Amino acid sequence: MHAxxxxxxxxxxxxxxxVLGGGDLDHLEMPEATDxxxxxxxxxxGAGYDGVFDPGExxxxxxxxxxxxxxxxxxxxWDPASRQMTVDFVVHGDVGVAGRWASHAQPGDVLVFEGPGSGYLPDPAADWHLLVGDESALPAIAAALESMPSEARVIVRLVCDGPDHEIPLTAPDEADIGWLHRSGGPDDVxxxxxxxxxxxxxxxRGQAFVHGEADEIRQVRRHLLSDRGLARSDMSCSPYWRRTMTDEAWRQIKRDYVAAMEADVS
Incomplete structure (x- = not known):
C-alpha cells in the first residue's frame, strides 16, 4: 500500500x-484501536524499483x-471523512531511516507501508488506566487519552528532553499527567x-500501557507485575528502542531482549 x-x-x-493522503488510503480499513x-x-x-512498490515482491x-x-x-x-492519516515521527537530525525521511518530507512524496495492525484499546471496564512512555510512545498515548470518556481515571507519565518537547494533550477531566525531563546523564534511565x-x-483493576526505551520499560514492567500485582493480561508492554543502539542494531537483538524481559516476570 502507499500514500x-x-x-x-x-x-x-x-x-x-x-499527514498522508491519497493512494491506497481511499479504501483503507482501520481497526478499532488507539495503538x-x-x-x-x-x-x-539508488534502489532499482519504482517509488510505489510491493515490499513483499x-x-x-x-x-x-x-x-x-x-x-x-x-x-x-485517522480522518475517515478526508481519508487522511497522521503519523508523528521522532527525529534526531539525519540519524535513523524513518526520522531522516520525515525531516525532509515534502508534499507529494510517496510513503509505502503494510498494515494496519493493532494491539491496544483502553478497556472501558477497567477502573483506572496507567499510560507510561516517552516521545516514541506519545502518539499512542495521546490517541488513547482522546478515546477515553471525560470521567475516566488515568495517570500519565511521559519522558522528554525538556519543556519545549512537551505537547498539549486532550485528556479526561481529572487526568494526572506528569512530564519528566531528561538531564542527559546516566540517571535518565x-x-x-x-x-x-x-x-x-x-x-x-488497572490497565497499563507501557512503551518506550527498552531498559526503562523493562524496569517498569517488572515493578508493575512483581511489586504492584498488575495482571499481565491488563498490560500492553513493548520496548520500541534501546539507548546507545542504532535502529538496525536494536532490530537484530530485539526478539531475544523481549524474550528475556518476558522471562523476568511471566
Missing amino acids: RVVTAAPLTPTLVRV TYINLAFPPE VRKTHPREQQPARRRYTVRS DLLPDAVADLRFPVG
Missing part, C-alpha cells in the same frame, strides 16, 4: 507530524542491499521507573 505526503511540519524540536500501527518501507538510495526479487528498511509506526490519527514507583494507584 503521499500532504503536509509535514515540526511539533517540537524532535517530533515531526506528517494502530503501520509497517513502513523505505527503499535505499521486492524481498523476493531484489538482493539484500536493495531491500527497503522496515520501521513500525503508530497511526496518530531511572526517571520513568522511579516516577512510576512513587505513584499511589487508585483502587480497583
